[in-house]
Amino acid sequence: MTLSMYQASVPVFIRNLSHLATILDKAAIHAAAKKIEPTVLIGARLYPDMLPLSRQVQIATDHAKNGSGRLAGAERPVFEDDESTFEQLQARIAKTIDYLKSLDAARFEGSDERDVTVPVRGRELVLNGLDYLLGFAQPNFYFHVSMAYAILRHSGVEIGKTDFIGPLPD
Numbered sequence: 001m002t003l004s005m006y007q008a009s010v011p012v013f014i015r016n017l018s019h020l021a022t023i024l025d026k027a028a029i030h031a032a033a034k035k036i037e038p039t040v041l042i043g044a045r046l047y048p049d050m051l052p053l054s055r056q057v058q059i060a061t062d063h064a065k066n067g068s069g070r071l072a073g074a075e076r077p078v079f080e081d082d083e084s085t086f087e088q089l090q091a092r093i094a095k096t097i098d099y100l101k102s103l104d105a106a107r108f109e110g111s112d113e114r115d116v117t118v119p120v121r122g123r124e125l126v127l128n129g130l131d132y133l134l135g136f137a138q139p140n141f142y143f144h145v146s147m148a149y150a151i152l153r154h155s156g157v158e159i160g161k162t163d164f165i166g167p168l169p170d
Helices: 005-033 038-042 053-072 086-102 129-154 161-165
Strands: 115-120 123-128
Touching: 005 038, 005 053, 005 086, 005 129, 005 161, 038 053, 038 086, 053 086, 053 115, 053 129, 115 129, 123 129, 129 161
Parallel strands: none
Antiparallel strands: 115 123
């Protein structure tokens, strides 16, 4: 069996964004139960020079939509990066999932060998699609989802590994 670029990207991003949405739901419930102003969690960081929760979610969604969109050769939506509530972050995740679901699997055919150009820190990085997905888009996506998880866990939200990876199969 061959794993397609579509299968290795879109469903993976959707599944993990869904888990991130669940984690954010738990964070909102935690904030309400503990009478914590939600903006405290949304602005929380693991260390002062690291990005806050809101930015981690924004960047994770960007890597999912831009990674998949680049591989499909599709126009990618641009989001404003102005989310400041759990509801707005959830809406961003939902918009990203809707975009991912709109991508046609056929557009990914041959994307493993097509060049993908990505602006990175003032220069253009050119990688074939497979290297781009496995060596850039997914690692960056997982890093920022992991940081969002870690910020919330560090902040006392009762989440665990199953929240991050999802329930185990029966």
